[in-house]
Amino acid sequence: DTGVSQDPRHKITKRGQNVTFRCDPISEHNRLYWYRQTLGQGPEFLTYFQNEAQLEKSRLLSDRFSAERPKGSFSTLEIQRTEQGDSAMYLCASSLVDISEAFFGQGTRLTVV
Amino acid sequence: GQQVMQIPQYQHVQEGEDFTTYCNSSTTLSNIQWYKQRPGGHPVFLIQLVKSGEVKKQKRLTFQFGEAKKNSSLHITATQTTDVGTYFCAGYSGAGSYQLTFGKGTKLSVIP
Numbered sequence: 001d002t003g004v005s006q007d008p009r010h011k012i013t014k015r016g017q018n019v020t021f022r023c024d025p026i027s028e029h030n031r032l033y034w035y036r037q038t039l040g041q042g043p044e045f046l047t048y049f050q051n052e053a054q055l056e057k058s059r060l061l062s063d064r065f066s067a068e069r070p071k072g073s074f075s076t077l078e079i080q081r082t083e084q085g086d087s088a089m090y091l092c093a094s095s096l097v098d099i100s101e102a103f104f105g106q107g108t109r110l111t112v113v
Numbered sequence: 114g115q116q117v118m119q120i121p122q123y124q125h126v127q128e129g130e131d132f133t134t135y136c137n138s139s140t141t142l143s144n145i146q147w148y149k150q151r152p153g154g155h156p157v158f159l160i161q162l163v164k165s166g167e168v169k170k171q172k173r174l175t176f177q178f179g180e181a182k183k184n185s186s187l188h189i190t191a192t193q194t195t196d197v198g199t200y201f202c203a204g205y206s207g208a209g210s211y212q213l214t215f216g217k218g219t220k221l222s223v224i225p
Contacts, residue, residue: 042201042215056211091155104155
């Protein structure tokens, strides 16, 4: 296992369309995080999974956003009815134990036109 | 909610000069982490500090955690062109939250 893998790397979509991103964490890591990063900003926390349980969601997370982690392995992040403000880099990270080193994937860059 | 501020936002240094970035939290942190993000890359973990007043060194990098666990700093001695990137601090407030709050980062440019 070479690290956290995200797919696709880039996504261009029209406003109003739905998009889904996938994250494959490091295999033995049962903690998984989604972050969003815009230009000139630090990563912004979206949600956290421990195994298949979604334990925390950002209060800033719109109800258009949903994340799943079936069977505690890979995770998906879906954005419904995309808006131009959703354009950002979506980063996935995983860790072995709580509040320890997080390993980030390369991210999915979303552009909403 | 918890806020993490970093200064400066940008820093340009001549190769060989020292560099320091400062991080301040609005709340007491259970721990603080530092990450480096190269241009076009993803954040890469550098270090984690947990104890009040803790100081850790990694070659030319020195990390400090304040006594009150609300501030931290990263100091790089004799910068090299390989140090170019954005340095982020990120903190956990604890209290049952797994949310790692990042600062906006300090973008370091090194002039050869």
